[in-house]
Amino acid sequence: MLPPYRIKVVEPIAFLSAEQRRMAIASAGYNPFNLRADQITIDLLSDSGTGATSDAQEAVAALGDESYAGARSWFRFRDQVGSLTGYPFILPVHQGRAGERVLFSNLLKPGQICVSNTHFDTTHANVELVGARPVDLPCAEAADLDSSEPFKGNIDLDALEHLLDGPDGGKVGLVLMTITNNGLGAQPVSMANLKATSELCRRHRIPFFLDAARFAENAWLVHEREPAYRDMAPRQIATTAFGYADGCVVSLKKDGLSAVGGFIGLRDEQLHAACEANLIATEGFSTYGGLAGHDLERLAQGLREVVDPWYLQARAASTARMAQLINDAGVDTVQPAGIHALYLNAGRLLPHLSPAQFPGHALGCQLYLDGGIRCAELGSLYLGAMDENHQLVTPAPFELVRLAIPRRVYTDTHLEYVAAILADIAKDPERVSGYRIVSAPPILRHFKVRLEPLT
Ligand SMILES: Cc1ncc(COP(=O)(O)O)c(C=O)c1O
Structure with missing residues (x-):
């Protein structure tokens, strides 16, 4: 489905080495919200305020x-x-x-x-x-x-x-x-x-x-x-x-x-x-x-x-196509695909990690480590109930990762790249390690939490 626009102004994106990405996410306390934008290749953290204007x-x-x-x-x-x-x-x-x-x-x-x-x-x-x-x-x-x-x-x-x-x-x-x-x-x-x-x-x-x-x-x-x-x-x-x-x-x-x-x-x-x-x-x-x-x-x-039917149809088709690529690679997403984001079922992809090891967060970090992709966890780190020592008491119902898709920003080629990185992770999911919380604020934990990988 052809988008009803062509690109007139472009913005460079960063390509870091695997070692640079490893150091960047470590110094961010393994929280993607703490990464600098120039440390990211594809930014799917949010579709909010991140679209291109006409x-x-x-x-x-x-x-x-x-x-x-x-x-x-x-x-x-x-x-x-x-x-x-x-x-x-x-x-x-x-x-x-x-x-x-x-x-x-x-x-x-x-x-x-x-x-x-x-x-x-x-x-x-x-x-x-x-x-x-x-x-x-x-x-x-x-x-x-x-x-x-x-x-x-x-x-x-x-x-x-x-x-x-x-x-x-x-x-x-x-x-x-x-x-x-x-x-x-x-x-x-x-x-x-x-x-x-x-x-x-x-x-x-x-x-x-x-x-x-x-x-x-x-x-x-x-x-x-x-x-x-x-x-x-x-x-x-x-x-x-x-x-x-x-x-x-x-x-x-x-x-x-x-x-x-x-x-x-x-x-x-x-x-x-x-x-x-x-x-x-x-x-x-x-x-x-x-x-x-x-x-x-x-x-x-x-x-x-935004209410142009052609624009909406092209955006919906692009998200659906990405969902298909990801599903074909063996990673389940919440069905049916919506428009502004895809939600990966990290709990199912990483069954070796318990909710207390934050499988959604672990998948998000792996996407950054392997491909410079930033996204957001929507699982127990975000929604779970914790005690005062940051131990998980009640897990979230699902361990999801949200890939939010900015409007009019990425081409299907960028989204294919994300699907390819995910496909690689899906080939050997056991290499993805879990995480534990080092410090966290009392409300809206996910924005400022700091973590470390479990060895
Ligand atoms: C459904 C919904 N409501 C409210 C908000 C808050 O909007 P803002 O980020 O502009 O404060 C958001 C932001 O993502 C949202 O997705």
């Missing part, structure tokens, strides 16, 4: 109006976001987690519950920071990594209804649907599930919001997999999805096709006023929210480009 985005950036208040760039951004989402109140923020903090501190009270199909890590942390409790209710199909059910990102509607009707029902302050479900294999949420959740929340008078960082990719997967939406354009599907919710919080570092940005979308005027006051005190005036005028311009244009 010539049209760079052209409109020159129109950036940097007025402190009421900038022309703000109105262009607001009109684009407003027409996409249908929400009357839009607040710009510098990135998604800033939106989470502003929204949750005005919407959730200490002791309340926030329910999600799966909270993203910063979302989880921001719910806890306001004294509320995050509860994940993914659908049962999500637990079968190999099943090709089309909408494994859905929320479990029966479990949600049970919670709302049960003794804790009165404590639920928010239902937040993450589209696509980044914490659970980039799986999409169906329109049927969004609509049913919306109706359930309305019946119980509970606000229903979207964490819509990948709204366009979710819309594409709906277009492909949900027959009733086959003839609808991705933008129209996305608008319909926003229509089911009372508001949204969006990181635009993904489907905004830009390095920075986000917004909160709201229907409720009072909530808007409360969030706006908080935004002005902590992010910036409500017509820029911590963003420069040129960022607002790039975002407004990026939001036009």
Whole structure:
């Protein structure tokens, strides 16, 4: 499938020797977040803020109006976001987690519950920071990594209804649907599930919001997999999805096709006023929210480009092709392939490592050692419960590694290289050693943890 663009500006990538990579990862405390970008050949750590902008985005950036208040760039951004989402109140923020903090501190009270199909890590942390409790209710199909059910990102509607009707029902302050479900294999949420959740929340008078960082990719997967939406354009599907919710919080570092940005979308005027006051005190005036005028311009244009069906189809096809190469090499990935990332089943590839030896982390380190590839563990290191001595008490349900694919950055040749490195590891997996934690922070452990290999 041909991408609908060609490359005009390129950026060199680094090729280190095996010895240089060994020294780099050791001095990074075996934590890929501590590596320098110029020590990496292929960077699949995140698809957030790592995409390439278009010539049209760079052209409109020159129109950036940097007025402190009421900038022309703000109105262009607001009109684009407003027409996409249908929400009357839009607040710009510098990135998604800033939106989470502003929204949750005005919407959730200490002791309340926030329910999600799966909270993203910063979302989880921001719910806890306001004294509320995050509860994940993914659908049962999500637990079968190999099943090709089309909408494994859905929320479990029966479990949600049970919670709302049960003794804790009165404590639920928010239902937040993450589209696509980044914490659970980039799986999409169906329109049927969004609509049913919306109706359930309305019946119980509970606000229903979207964490819509990948709204366009979710819309594409709906277009492909949900027959009733086959003839609808991705933008129209996305608008319909926003229509089911009372508001949204969006990181635009993904489907905004830009390095920075986000917004909160709201229907409720009072909530808007409360969030706006908080935004002005902590992010910036409500017509820029911590963003420069040129960022607002790039975002407004990026939001036009991201819903292009040709772009979405080419991106989905590229991810699916990479998944096929990896699966053919004997490495299982969460099925079916989503769009923004592939999730490797490290637990199955490295059965000689117990969860306490962090097989996902071990595979991630090996990808760096063998090929200069950076990626993120989504297993017991990230999600497991530990005691104060960093000993694993409760392992994560799965030991996964996420290969996130930046937008419009790598060609299929780069992705073939990654698959080839994985294929080599799969030929002799027993050479991959486990790891133990040397030090770790109390929250969001994976960002700052330091480890050492087990000899
Ligand atoms: C689903 C989801 N929500 C929220 C965020 C937070 O966004 P940001 O990184 O812009 O703060 C992310 C970031 O990756 C995400 O994937």
